[in-house]
Amino acid sequence: MAAEGDDLWQALARSGEQVATDEDYEHGYKQREVRRDLRHYVSFRVGDEIYGLAIGEIEEITKQFPTTFVPRTADFLLGIGNVRGRIIPVVELARRLGLRSSGYDRAARVLIVTLDDEPYGLLVHEVLEVVRIPPEAMEERPGGISGRRAEYIRGLGRHRGALVIILNLAEVLDPKDFLRLRPGDEGGSW
Amino acid sequence: MDPSSSEFIGEAQESVETFSRHLLELEAQSRSGNVDPDRLNATFRAVHSLKGLAGLFNAVEIGTLAHAVEGTLDRLRLGRIDLSKEVLDVLFEAVELFGALLIPRGDEDDIPDLIGLLEKIEGLSRSGGGEGAEDANLEWLGEAILSVLSEYEEHRLRENLRKGRSLYRVHASFDILAIDVGIEQLKEKMKAYGEVITYLPSADITAEDRIDLDIILGTSLSFGDVSNALTEVDVTVHRLSPPSAGERAPSRPAPNAPPPPPPLPEPTPAPLTAPSSRPAPERPPERAATLVSTPSQVIDGRSSGIVDPAEAEVSLRSLSQTVRVDLRRLDILMNLVGELGLIQANLTDLQERLRAGDVAADAGRQLQSQVRDMARKLALLQQGILDVRMVPIGQIFDKLHRVVRKLSRELSKEIRLMISGADTVLDKLIVEELSDPLMHMIRNCIDHGIEAANERAQAGKPPAGRIDLRAFQKGNRVVIEVEDDGRGMDWRRLRELGIRRGLITMDEAEGMSPTEAINLIFAPGFSTREEANSVSGRGVGMDVVKTNIAKLSGMIDVHTEIGRGSRFSITLPVTLAIIQALVIESAGHTFCIPLNAVLESIMAERGEVGTIEGQEVITVRGKTLPLLRLSRLFGLRAPPGYRPDSNRIYVVVVGLAQHRVGLVVDELLGQQDVVIKPLGKAIRNVPGIAGATELGANRTVLLLDVARLVDEGVRELAGFGVGGGGHGR
Numbered sequence: 036m037a038a039e040g041d042d043l044w045q046a047l048a049r050s051g052e053q054v055a056t057d058e059d060y061e062h063g064y065k066q067r068e069v070r071r072d073l074r075h076y077v078s079f080r081v082g083d084e085i086y087g088l089a090i091g092e093i094e095e096i097t098k099q100f101p102t103t104f105v106p107r108t109a110d111f112l113l114g115i116g117n118v119r120g121r122i123i124p125v126v127e128l129a130r131r132l133g134l135r136s137s138g139y140d141r142a143a144r145v146l147i148v149t150l151d152d153e154p155y156g157l158l159v160h161e162v163l164e165v166v167r168i169p170p171e172a173m174e175e176r177p178g179g180i181s182g183r184r185a186e187y188i189r190g191l192g193r194h195r196g197a198l199v200i201i202l203n204l205a206e207v208l209d210p211k212d213f214l215r216l217r218p219g220d221e222g223g224s225w
Numbered sequence: 226m227d228p229s230s231s232e233f234i235g236e237a238q239e240s241v242e243t244f245s246r247h248l249l250e251l252e253a254q255s256r257s258g259n260v261d262p263d264r265l266n267a268t269f270r271a272v273h274s275l276k277g278l279a280g281l282f283n284a285v286e287i288g289t290l291a292h293a294v295e296g297t298l299d300r301l302r303l304g305r306i307d308l309s310k311e312v313l314d315v316l317f318e319a320v321e322l323f324g325a326l327l328i329p330r331g332d333e334d335d336i337p338d339l340i341g342l343l344e345k346i347e348g349l350s351r352s353g354g355g356e357g358a359e360d361a362n363l364e365w366l367g368e369a370i371l372s373v374l375s376e377y378e379e380h381r382l383r384e385n386l387r388k389g390r391s392l393y394r395v396h397a398s399f400d401i402l403a404i405d406v407g408i409e410q411l412k413e414k415m416k417a418y419g420e421v422i423t424y425l426p427s428a429d430i431t432a433e434d435r436i437d438l439d440i441i442l443g444t445s446l447s448f449g450d451v452s453n454a455l456t457e458v459d460v461t462v463h464r465l466s467p468p469s470a471g472e473r474a475p476s477r478p479a480p481n482a483p484p485p486p487p488p489l490p491e492p493t494p495a496p497l498t499a500p501s502s503r504p505a506p507e508r509p510p511e512r513a514a515t516l517v518s519t520p521s522q523v524i525d526g527r528s529s530g531i532v533d534p535a536e537a538e539v540s541l542r543s544l545s546q547t548v549r550v551d552l553r554r555l556d557i558l559m560n561l562v563g564e565l566g567l568i569q570a571n572l573t574d575l576q577e578r579l580r581a582g583d584v585a586a587d588a589g590r591q592l593q594s595q596v597r598d599m600a601r602k603l604a605l606l607q608q609g610i611l612d613v614r615m616v617p618i619g620q621i622f623d624k625l626h627r628v629v630r631k632l633s634r635e636l637s638k639e640i641r642l643m644i645s646g647a648d649t650v651l652d653k654l655i656v657e658e659l660s661d662p663l664m665h666m667i668r669n670c671i672d673h674g675i676e677a678a679n680e681r682a683q684a685g686k687p688p689a690g691r692i693d694l695r696a697f698q699k700g701n702r703v704v705i706e707v708e709d710d711g712r713g714m715d716w717r718r719l720r721e722l723g724i725r726r727g728l729i730t731m732d733e734a735e736g737m738s739p740t741e742a743i744n745l746i747f748a749p750g751f752s753t754r755e756e757a758n759s760v761s762g763r764g765v766g767m768d769v770v771k772t773n774i775a776k777l778s779g780m781i782d783v784h785t786e787i788g789r790g791s792r793f794s795i796t797l798p799v800t801l802a803i804i805q806a807l808v809i810e811s812a813g814h815t816f817c818i819p820l821n822a823v824l825e826s827i828m829a830e831r832g833e834v835g836t837i838e839g840q841e842v843i844t845v846r847g848k849t850l851p852l853l854r855l856s857r858l859f860g861l862r863a864p865p866g867y868r869p870d871s872n873r874i875y876v877v878v879v880g881l882a883q884h885r886v887g888l889v890v891d892e893l894l895g896q897q898d899v900v901i902k903p904l905g906k907a908i909r910n911v912p913g914i915a916g917a918t919e920l921g922a923n924r925t926v927l928l929l930d931v932a933r934l935v936d937e938g939v940r941e942l943a944g945f946g947v948g949g950g951g952h953g954r
Contacts, residue, residue, distance in 0.1 A: 103925040104814060106859035107911050115904065115917055117925045122902045122917045153905045213907040 073167045076192065078199050079146065080161040082134035087166065087192060087199040094147045094154065096162055099139065109215050113158060118147060124213070125156035131207060133184060150208050157207075166199065168192040173201075233282040234327055235549075240275035241323040246623050247271060248316055249630070255308045262302070262381060262420065269298040275323070286339050287326050293346040294319050304380045306349060315345050320627065366392075366465060370425060370441070378423040378441075385420060385443030391464065392422075393451055395440040398459040404436055411440070411460065418454060419444025441465070550613050558613070561606045568599045611803060614654070618696050618705070619647030621660040625667055625694060632671045639678065639689040640671060646696035651703055655777050655797055659705070662770040666707045666793055667692065669767065674711030674791055684788060686710065702821065703799055708792040714785040716742035726751055743783055747771040775932030778804070778819045778915070780880070806899045806928065808920065809877065810892035812861035812869075815926050817899055817918055822931035824878045824885065826893055831872050843876060843887060850878065853938040854889045858913065879931045886938045901928060913937070 076087035077096075102114030102125050111130035115122050125145060129136040142161040147154055174191040189203040247268040254260045272295045279288035294316065300306045325337040374382065385392065395415065399407040408424075415421050425439040444451060452462045575592050622644050633640040651659075675681075675690030682688060693708040716739040723729040723745045729737070745751055749768040774781050774795055785791040798804060798821045806817035807826065827845065834841050834852065841852040855861070869891035876887040899918040903909070915930035 101924070103917070103927065104861075105908055105911060105914065105927060106814075106861060107913065108908055112908070115908070115925050115927075117919055122904060122925060124905055124907050151906065153907075155905070155907070208907065210907040214911060 073169050076166050076168060076199065076201060077146070078163040078166050078194070079144070079159040080163060081128045081132060081159050082136075084134065085163065085197060085199050086128070086132075086159075087168075087201045088146065088148065088204065089201075090165060092148050092150075092204055094149050097145050097147060097156075099143045099145055099158065107215055109213055112213055113156075116145075116156060118154070118156070121154060123147065123154045123156050125158055126208065127158045128207075129158075129160070132187060148204060148208075150204050155208055166192075166194040168194055168199065230282065233278065233284065234329075236278055237275060237282075237284070237287065237323075237327055240271050240278065241320060241327070242620065242623055244268060244271040244275065244323075245317075245320045245627060248313070248320065249623075249626055251308060252313050252630075255313065260308055262384075265298070265302050265308075269295065269302060272298060284326075286337075287323060290319060290322060290326065290339060290343065293343050297346055297349055302380070303377055304384060312349055315342070315349055317627070317630065318342055318345070370439075373425055374423060381420065381422045382441065382443065385422065388445070390419065390443045390445045391448070391466065393442045393444065393448070394463040394465050395442050395455060396437065396461045396463065397440060398435050398437045401434050401436055408438075411455075414455065415440070415442050418442070418446055418451060554609065554613055558606065558609045561602055561609060565599065565602050565606070568595055568602065571595050572599075607803065611652075614652050615650040615799075616653045616656050617648045617650050618656055618659070618703075621656060621663060622647050622694055622696075624660060625663055628664055628667055629671065629692065632668060636671060638671060638675055640675060641689050641691045643691065643693045645694075649696040649698060649703055651797065651799060658773060658777055659795075659797075662773045662795070663694075663705070663707065665767065665770050667694075670707060670709040670711065670791070674709040674713075676712050680712075684712075698799075699796070703797050705795045705797065706792055708790060710790040713787040713789055713791055714743055714746070714783075715787055716740075719743060719745050723748070723751065743785060746783070747781075775930075775936075776915075778821055778931070803898055803900050805896060806918070807877065807896055808894040808926070809855075809875070809888075809890040810894055811859075811890045812856040812863040813867040814859075814861050815894065815920070815924075816855070817897075817920075817926055817928045818877060818879065818888070818931060819915075819928065820896060822879050824880050826875060826877045827887075829874050829876055831874060834874070841889075845876075845878070845887075850876075850885060850887045851938065852876065852887045852889050853934065856891075858934065858937070879935060884935050884939050886935050888934070899926075899928070 075090040077090055077093055078085055078087045080086075097118065100116050100118070102116040104114045105112060105124075111127055113125040113127045116125050117123070127136060128134075139158070139160060143158065144162045145156040145158050146162070147156055149155075172193045174193075176185060176188040176190060186206045187203055189201045192199040192201055247264055250264055251260060251268060254264065272291050276288055276291035276295055279285075279291055297306070297312070297316070301308055301312070306312060319342060322337055322339065322342050326339070371379075382392070395411075397407070397411055412421055420443045422441040422443055425441065442451070446454075448462070448464050455462050572592070572595055575588060575595065579588055579592075626642055626644070629640055629642045670692050671690070675692070676684070676686075678688045681690065691710045693706065695704075695706040695708070697704055720729075720734050720737055720742040723742070724731060724734050728745060728748050728751060734742075746767045747770070751767070771781060774797075777797055779795055779797040782794045782796075783791065784794070798819070805820040807820050807823050808815060808817055810816075829843060834843050836842065837849075841854070842849050843852055844850070856863075875890050875893050877890060877893075878885060878887050880886075897920065899920070901916045901918055903916055904911070904914070908914070913930050913934050914927050915933075916928045917925055918928055920926050
């Protein structure tokens with residue numbers, strides 16, 4: 036019994052088969068690591084531009100549902116809606132990003148996303164596909180875009196030649212932008 | 226297991242609260258000079274169970290502290306140290322520290338000073354625990370008794386002798402089958418006359434099926450009285466007395482003895498001799514004692530004069546979001562759900578029959594009856610779930626008791642806190658939210674309301690200030706009152722302060738009514754103290770109170786009389802989760818108004834609306850009511866084609882504390898029970914919106930924050946010079 040291991044090696048040597056070496060393992064491992072680096076994004080259309088969100092940020096995608104207008108809030112907040120018993124604020128992404136905000140048709144979808152354990156809905160014109168973008172195809176956001184809008188962008192990805200703008204959810208859904216203060220409300224002493 | 230788990234925090238907090246409650250009770254007893262050993266034991270048990278719990282969950286700090294406190298309580302029990310003010314102070318400090326230790330904290334947070342307190346506890350034991358000389362010879366009791374007494378029992382025995390009580394041996398014989406009940410009855414009876422020191426197995430056995438016990442009773446009654454009271458068929462009373470008066474314990478007025486305590490007996494005798502001398506018959510009394518514990522506790526609570534919510538099963542715990550539920554209630558809910566499941570099955574069956582074309586005459590009737598049944602069950606289920614959320618308000622009253630104690634010492638004012646209605650139940654959520662406002666109010670009472678002792682003496686009041694904390698149900702609301710017998714509030718002074726603080730102008734002050742002036746205390750940045758002290762006076766108190774109460778859709782009213790005191794009344798809905806709402810429509814948008822904020826709704830002709838300096842007002846029963854248009858407040862745009870009746874308006878009169886305002890809406894759609902859902906972080910703080918709810922067919926509707934709207938309205942109106950003046954209550 037003790038010699039079994041040796042027998043195996045001898046048998047292999049005789050048959051001329053190659054045994055994987057340490058380097059082989061290392062090589063294979065490295066290759067796998069590169070693969071794992073690929074990230075999945077859901078791409079969607081807002082106006083004429085293509086945006087993306089990491090797939091992990093999206094909880095579900097639903098058809099457009101009725102929302103209730105909430106007074107005294109920013110105009111990008113479409114209102115609140117009910118998704119399976121939860122009250123969810125729905126943001127019209129086009130308005131938030133300063134884009135054309137009409138033309139919602141049957142393709143329109145609401146992405147239910149979670150930020151800090153709270154659900155939000157994002158109304159988009161159309162959901163396209165799930166894309167895989169390797170890190171080397173990602174760009175930092177170009178310096179040309181400035182101001183508030185630039186903060187919404189996490190990076191730019193290229194997928195089959197098309198530009199996918201990856202959004203920074205924390206900035207897009209910054210709670211302090213949701214309230215619209217009335218002229219008399221700022222610095223109110225009450 | 227993890228000490229930060231909610232399970233541990235909840236349980237531990239409960240133990241700490243029990244501990245604190247007993248401690249307060251002990252303090253009251255020590256003042257009156259008659260400390261109940263049972264109470265001391267209960268205190269010990271609370272800490273002991275906390276220690277066990279801490280061990281189980283690996284909460285080292287809490288365990289260490291509990292161990293030290295337990296040690297101190299044990300020494301108190303054994304009379305090695307006295308229940309002095311100093312000891313009580315340290316124990317109360319331990320209560321606070323337990324609380325601090327229970328709060329999960331990050332690395333950078335301040336670490337509660339555990340070491341410091343442990344040293345203090347250590348100090349107590351040392352200063353108090355001197356080797357006491359044997360001050361009474363007990364040998365006359367006889368070896369048979371002495372050898373089986375535990376250290377604690379012996380201490381109690383000596384304690385009784387020191388108080389000049391006599392000892393009796395009550396011999397009782399019980400039927401072996403009914404011994405539990407028998408002992409319980411006898412014990413209850415004896416407790417009324419004195420203290421049961423111990424149960425001893427009796428040497429003389431009368432029959433096979435009987436157990437005989439000797440019970441040592443300490444009482445100040447004479448032999449004749451005790452004998453008369455206790456003797457019955459199976460009970461005989463014998464007197465135990467020392468051979469001569471000379472050898473009796475020096476009778477000393479024990480309980481109020483100041484620290485350093487009198488030298489107390491260090492237990493030298495009673496080295497638990499051969500364990501076989503405490504044979505099996507010792508067991509039944511122990512078992513009986515556990516059985517009796519509940520009734521005896523109730524009696525304690527009754528006799529103590531302070532409402533003891535110990536019996537309340539459901540407990541409030543502020544750190545963990547748990548509600549403890551009586552299993553029977555859950556069973557009921559479970560049954561209801563089961564029955565609903567049955568109904569659902571029946572309905573499915575019916576539906577299938579109808580689809581299959583079975584239009585038998587009775588199918589419709591069956592359907593109707595099932596639907597009605599379901600509606601009834603659902604209502605019960607809703608009620609049941611609501612009940613589960615209900616907790617007695619007593620727990621926060623206990624916390625307030627501690628606050629009062631601490632503050633009265635800090636400010637050296639003697640305060641008596643009288644509590645009533647601690648068993649009033651409220652939604653857990655409300656109870657949680659109430660503790661801060663109530664604490665602020667109590668602080669204000671002590672700091673601003675109650676005068677210093679000499680000032681009170683001059684006014685002919687008793688030196689100790691009195692604060693009443695009351696809770697009671699009033700219709701479908703709960704009223705909580707905080708009343709003090711202090712100096713009251715002078716509205717002229719408040720008005721003057723309002724000017725000085727820049728809250729109101731001279732002109733505004735001119736037209737101010739006393740009620741309005743008093744309400745200035747709710748304005749932010751208002752404080753009657755010139756300098757802030759550690760208790761209150763930073764000017765954040767009452768406006769926080771008002772905001773918090775308003776958040777709970779409650780109202781707060783003040784009633785004050787100079788020299789007599791002030792009374793704050795908070796009126797709250799019983800629950801927040803489900804409320805009755807008035808559904809209204811304005812510019813095509815639907816909203817809900819909590820019905821408890823609505824005083825009345827009236828229909829008016831457009832022509833009845835007048836204006837004062839541009840502000841719309843309406844006259845209701847001779848009083849001028851300022852109007853607020855919801856559509857304008859919210860900037861609502863009517864959908865195209867929306868045409869409300871142009872000649873008719875509805876005015877919903879809403880009130881917040883003293884203010885009354887009419888909200889103008891287009892349509893009243895009816896009343897409905899609604900389940901309130903919170904809004905997410907992003908829109909939680911929209912002014913004027915309190916939450917959202919659903920009105921069937923997946924329609925989400927906003928719930929108005931009436932308090933906020935009235936506030937806004939009043940502010941706006943003040944700008945037009947139409948302040949709340951004439952419209953106050």
